[in-house]
Amino acid sequence: MTLTRDHILDELRRIGLPDGGDLVSRDMIRALGLEGDKVRFVIEAPDADTARRMEPVRRAAEAAVAALPGVASVSVVLTAHGPASPAAKKAPEGEAPSLKIGRHPTPQAPGQTGPQRVAGIDRILAVGSGKGGVGKSTVASNLAVALAREGRRVGLLDADIYGPSQPRMMGVSKRPGSPDGKTIEPLKAHGVTMMSIGLMMDPDKAVVWRGPMLMGALQQLIGQVAWGELDVLIVDLPPGTGDVQLTLCQRTHLTGAIVVSTPQDVALLDARKAIDMFHTLKTPVLGLIENMSLYVCPECGHEAHIFGHGGVSAEAERLKAPLLGSLPIDLDTRLGGDAGTPIAAGEGVMSDAYRQIARGLVAGGMA
Numbered sequence: 352m353t354l355t356r357d358h359i360l361d362e363l364r365r366i367g368l369p370d371g372g373d374l375v376s377r378d379m380i381r382a383l384g385l386e387g388d389k390v391r392f393v394i395e396a397p398d399a400d401t402a403r404r405m406e407p408v409r410r411a412a413e414a415a416v417a418a419l420p421g422v423a424s425v426s427v428v429l430t431a432h433g434p435a436s437p438a439a440k441k442a443p444e445g446e447a448p449s450l451k452i453g454r455h456p457t458p459q460a461p462g463q464t465g466p467q468r469v470a471g472i473d474r475i476l477a478v479g480s481g482k483g484g485v486g487k488s489t490v491a492s493n494l495a496v497a498l499a500r501e502g503r504r505v506g507l508l509d510a511d512i513y514g515p516s517q518p519r520m521m522g523v524s525k526r527p528g529s530p531d532g533k534t535i536e537p538l539k540a541h542g543v544t545m546m547s548i549g550l551m552m553d554p555d556k557a558v559v560w561r562g563p564m565l566m567g568a569l570q571q572l573i574g575q576v577a578w579g580e581l582d583v584l585i586v587d588l589p590p591g592t593g594d595v596q597l598t599l600c601q602r603t604h605l606t607g608a609i610v611v612s613t614p615q616d617v618a619l620l621d622a623r624k625a626i627d628m629f630h631t632l633k634t635p636v637l638g639l640i641e642n643m644s645l646y647v648c649p650e651c652g653h654e655a656h657i658f659g660h661g662g663v664s665a666e667a668e669r670l671k672a673p674l675l676g677s678l679p680i681d682l683d684t685r686l687g688g689d690a691g692t693p694i695a696a697g698e699g700v701m702s703d704a705y706r707q708i709a710r711g712l713v714a715g716g717m718a
């Protein structure tokens with residue numbers, strides 16, 4: 352018999368807690384890892400006092416899992432879901448949310464199957480890319496700002512759990528508040544209601560979440576943030592085809608996905624994988640955006656196709672999906688993103704380009 356996570360969880364269900372329930376039913380197991388014959392996991396107590404009293408439980412859990420056939424070593428760490436750090440308490444928004452971001456996802460209610468709509472949000476657009484660094488987050492933030500300038504009620508959710516960049520790009524750093532400890536108050540920037548997983552985490556701590564915790568975090572960010580009434584929510588996905596994409600497409604009713612790519616072949620190969628994933632998950636691909644398509648020399652006006660030319664439009668044709676726009680390499684786009692003022696918030700050629708993409712989406716009923 353091959354050892355699986357389910358075997359371990361079944362064993363942990365037998366470990367009762369002094370105040371009722373067991374380690375699994377009380378949702379205390381985190382980061383359960385199984386590598387060959389080595390098992391490791393974390394028991395997360397609700398507070399430090401409880402954690403101190405739970406040392407016998409930790410030992411019992413360790414012994415129980417060590418006794419399973421096929422287990423050579425077990426490492427169990429006991430931690431507490433502590434109060435907010437003093438730095439967070441000092442945040443100008445008042446109390447930091449006491450929400451536990453990264454908990455396990457809640458199962459769908461009986462009778463609920465397939466992707467669910469989110470109350471108050473008319474459309475959800477996922478912005479994805481096959482490869483990192485192609486400008487997906489830049490496009491997501493600028494598109495959000497351009498749509499807001501068209502009078503749409505726009506939300507921007509930064510779901511790039513491994514490298515959230517929207518706080519920097521949109522120029523927000525406040526920790527969101529949670530007056531009732533249940534809902535998270537989003538922030539507002541450049542006319543866009545926004546929330547980023549990056550605003551809920553300690554920026555100095557590495558993220559070590561595994562699949563279920565990522566899914567729980569995403570569920571919370573969509574369902575527990577007080578988005579209000581939105582015409583469109585733009586979700587900035589992590590690059591590639593991982594758990595976040597899968598969860599979002601399977602659990603949430605999406606209007607569709609927009610895939611950003613640079614024109615060179617390697618980026619396009621990865622973009623194709625992302626597109627295939629959306630097709631498999633039955634999420635309509637609404638169109639492609641080519642980023643960094645052209646460089647115009649500011650000195651002499653010479654045009655250079657640094658990353659190649661025509662690849663994204665050919666791909667769009669092959670897919671029978673529209674090419675929503677082509678955006679050149681532009682220094683001010685990069686500077687604006689780094690400074691927290693997306694280029695689409697100002698005036699000029701790039702802002703016009705984003706306005707045109709935004710108008711196309713509105714005209715097509717997609718935003």
Ligand SMILES: Nc1ncnc2c1ncn2[C@@H]1O[C@H](COP(=O)(O)OP(=O)(O)OP(=O)(O)O)[C@@H](O)[C@H]1O
Pocket residue numbers: 480482483484485486487488489490511514516589590642643678679680681682684685686688689
């Ligand atoms: N059209 C552009 N012209 C110039 N710089 C750009 C352009 N688009 C994006 N950039 C810059 O390229 C860098 C990467 O962009 P961005 O973070 O948006 O990519 P990403 O695909 O979201 O990356 P990741 O997946 O790693 O989050 C940033 O510094 C951004 O300012």
